[in-house]
Amino acid sequence: MAECVFCAIVSGDVPADVVHKSERTVAFRDVNAQAPTHVLVVPRRHEPDLAALSAAAPEDVAAIGTAVADIAAAEGLGEGYRVVFNTGAGAGQTVFHCHAHLLGGRRLEWPPG
Ligand code: AMP
Numbered sequence: 001m002a003e004c005v006f007c008a009i010v011s012g013d014v015p016a017d018v019v020h021k022s023e024r025t026v027a028f029r030d031v032n033a034q035a036p037t038h039v040l041v042v043p044r045r046h047e048p049d050l051a052a053l054s055a056a057a058p059e060d061v062a063a064i065g066t067a068v069a070d071i072a073a074a075e076g077l078g079e080g081y082r083v084v085f086n087t088g089a090g091a092g093q094t095v096f097h098c099h100a101h102l103l104g105g106r107r108l109e110w111p112p113g
Pocket of ligand 1: 013014016028030031032033038082085086092093094096098
């Protein structure tokens with residue numbers, strides 16, 4: 001999709017600190033990290049959010065889960081981690097290409113802000 005920064009990262013047109021790739025996903029470190037580990041897992045397919053991705057390609061949702069597990073293990077997040085899909089501007093979504101935030105490496109409070 002034109003002008004989507006995450007599509008550009010998937011295609012390699014925009015550089016990123018890529019930590020994991022699968023047939024269906026690419027994962028890279030967030031430029032504005034909120035935790036020692038802050039990785040974004042994105043489907044290669046462009047869909048705006050989790051609901052749209054679930055409807056269009058549920059296998060991609062499973063692939064995100066698998067990628068999260070692989071990355072969490074590689075990053076040593078055995079104490080626990082958080083997975084967040086901000087959905088909609090009211091929830092803080094700023095990039096409208098579905099993505100999971102994987103956060104870990106520090107104590108994570110609940111409820112979130
Ligand atoms: P959200 O606000 O949930 O849509 O998350 C978008 C995230 O993408 C933010 O945490 C940004 O810091 C991050 N981000 C935006 N552009 C880039 C980029 N080029 N490389 C890595 N992370 C990015």
